[in-house]
Amino acid sequence: MFKAVNEKTDEELVLLALKDQDYFLLLVRRYEEKLTRYISRISNLDKDEIEDVLQDIFIKVYKNLNAFDTSLKFSSWIYRISHNEVISNYRKFKNKAKVISFDTDGEFIKNIADELDIEKEFNLEDLKKNISLILNKMDLRYREVLILRFMEGNNYNEISDILKKPEGTVATLLNRAKKQFSQIIEDQNIKI
Amino acid sequence: MKNLSQKIIEKIKQEGVEPTPKWEFVLKNSFFWGAFVLAVIIGGLTFSIILHTLLNNDWDLYMQLSGGLTKFIIVTLPYFWLVFLGLFTIIAYINVKNTKKAYKYNLQMIIGGVILISFLLGITFYNLGVAASLDRNLIQKLPPRYHSMVDANINLWQRPEEGFLSGSVESLDEYVLKLKDQNGDIWEIILSEDILEIVPDFILEDSSKIKIRGKIIDDNCLDKCFYADMVRPFDNPRDMLKKGVIEKDILEKMNLHMQKARPMMQGRILRDLVL
Structure with a gap:
């Protein structure tokens, strides 16, 4: 029963x-x-x-x-x-100073690396080491959409329902999030 | 963390938390849809008045009234109704945005949809004659000080020195048409024998709003006198403006009126005017 x-x-x-x-x-x-x-x-x-x-x-x-x-x-x-x-x-x-620690699995790293097309150029293990630093530096709205897509595994339609935004806006948010992700890697001179 | 689920259930039971009844959500959603529909209908009515105002504008007289087309358009655009339409478009948007699935559509799609529905409704209302009747009733029922706010033509047609006069028919006896202008002054209107156009419905009724083109006559006049070579109803139904569309029975009444008034008018016209 x-x-x-x-x-x-x-x-x-x-x-x-x-x-x-x-x-x-x-x-x-x-x-x-x-x-x-x-x-x-x-x-x-x-x-x-x-x-x-x-x-x-x-x-x-x-x-x-x-x-x-x-x-x-x-x-x-x-x-x-x-x-x-x-x-x-x-x-x-x-305003809390605490840094979020992301217990990322290999899947997330692989997914985001695929999306950003950085798999061939960089060492995924190094990316995994620096992921918390990168994500902590991101704006909440961009961080959240990356988390929903690549950590929680939601598709665009589901993210649209969660954030109550049109799917087109979700796609734009994801693009901007990916750009910010790459920009932070560049700005912080993170060697991956 | 292990006990969190148990804690939550206990809290729900202790505090007597109950699911909100379904009808409350249905009512809330229906309210937003109802308010949306109402706002779109008002938007449609507003658009029909804008359409009516634009189509019935005195385009044939733009040069005389304003000295140029651009100035005429700027002066006569129905700003009040455009703001009103904008306001109800925003109200409709806010309401539809609060409905369940609205987040699936972006701002442009919703605003575009609201405007499109208002336009379609507006065209329908206009064709059904709702706009003309609404405009006429508004002008007749609104206190005079609000007239120029809803209709820019009021100011354009309240310039007797420049040949434009408007107001409501105060009285009409066998010989004389008396008009009360926007400022409350009474005018005696003398119709030209060669009047260019007469639109029938209004002139035999008291309180009808009309606009007149002509000139002031100073001599031999007890009241303020105005010689008219063109008379139109104030809300200016477009169809009636087509010359020769005067209904037969109205035309007969008009001719009868003119015949009775003629002896008196002819004397004045011959004395005062060289046309």
């Missing part, structure tokens, strides 16, 4: 959670790690602060379950709420 519930899609769980609060627990479990990682990547909040923000996010999600549009993916919708919550807390963390 429990296994069967676990196999249900997010969208099915939303419908069940509307009838019985306990089903919401499954959704929280599915997303708490993913969202913790996402928030830590786009903000410099510490562990406790992230936990507070996450609580607010999940309570907001629960309150607004009836507003969930089934034509969207639930993951896009919950990431959107998380994005909005982080942005509304932006003042809290924008």
